[in-house]
Amino acid sequence: xxxxxxxxxxxxxxxxxxxxxxxxxxxxxxxxxxxxxxxxxxxxxxxxxxxxxxxxxxxxxxxxxxxxxxxxxxxxxxxxxxxxxxxxxxxxxxxxxxxxxxxxxxxxxxxxxxxxxxxxxxxxxxxxxxxxxxxxxxxxxxxxxxxx
Ligand SMILES: [Zn+2]
Numbered sequence: 001x002x003x004x005x006x007x008x009x010x011x012x013x014x015x016x017x018x019x020x021x022x023x024x025x026x027x028x029x030x031x032x033x034x035x036x037x038x039x040x041x042x043x044x045x046x047x048x049x050x051x052x053x054x055x056x057x058x059x060x061x062x063x064x065x066x067x068x069x070x071x072x073x074x075x076x077x078x079x080x081x082x083x084x085x086x087x088x089x090x091x092x093x094x095x096x097x098x099x100x101x102x103x104x105x106x107x108x109x110x111x112x113x114x115x116x117x118x119x120x121x122x123x124x125x126x127x128x129x130x131x132x133x134x135x136x137x138x139x140x141x142x143x144x145x146x147x148x
Contacts, residue, residue, distance in 0.1 A: 019057050023064030024135040031134045033065060034126045036081035075134065079125035089120035 003044040026033050086094050090110035095102065097114065104110065104117035 015057055016060050019060035020064050023061055023068045027065065027068035027072045027076070030074060032075045032077065032123075032126065032131070033069070034077045034079055034122050035062075036084060036122060037066070038076035075130060077126050078132060079122050081122075084118045084121040084125070085114060087117075087121050089117045089124065 001055065036112055065076050083094065086096060088095050088104065088106040088108060088110050089112075091106060091108040092107065095104060095106050102114050104112055104114045110117075
């Protein structure tokens with residue numbers, strides 16, 4: 001395992017420091033980090049965390065995620081973001097909602113924070129083979145944080 005060497009993305013500013021800290025924390029604490037493969041706005045999901053972040057920081061975060069994934073031997077997976085917010089993580093129904101809607105409420109009885117619902121969908125998009133290779137992990141707390 002190399003230290004902070006030639007692969008380390010250097011950009012010394014506060015936003016970069018914040019992205020670095022988050023990436024290091026999630027990679028260190030989790031065997032798997034799955035995130036939406038977006039350019040503009042994204043969500044990071046792991047067993048314990050969901051975050052919404054802005055576009056510039058997202059790019060930084062992705063770079064640091066790849067970096068710390070190597071360092072901590074974390075599996076980092078980018079998944080297709082299609083319908084991750086609209087789909088019910090419980091029954092699969094499409095529940096239309098605006099970006100400002102904070103609660104997912106489905107006719108099947110499933111009701112949870114929109115980000116949690118999306119996070120479960122994102123995690124479910126990780127291939128079974130990838131998930132099977134991971135150590136069992138405790139569920140699930142949620143932390144939301146704006147990265148600015
Ligand atoms: Zn449902």
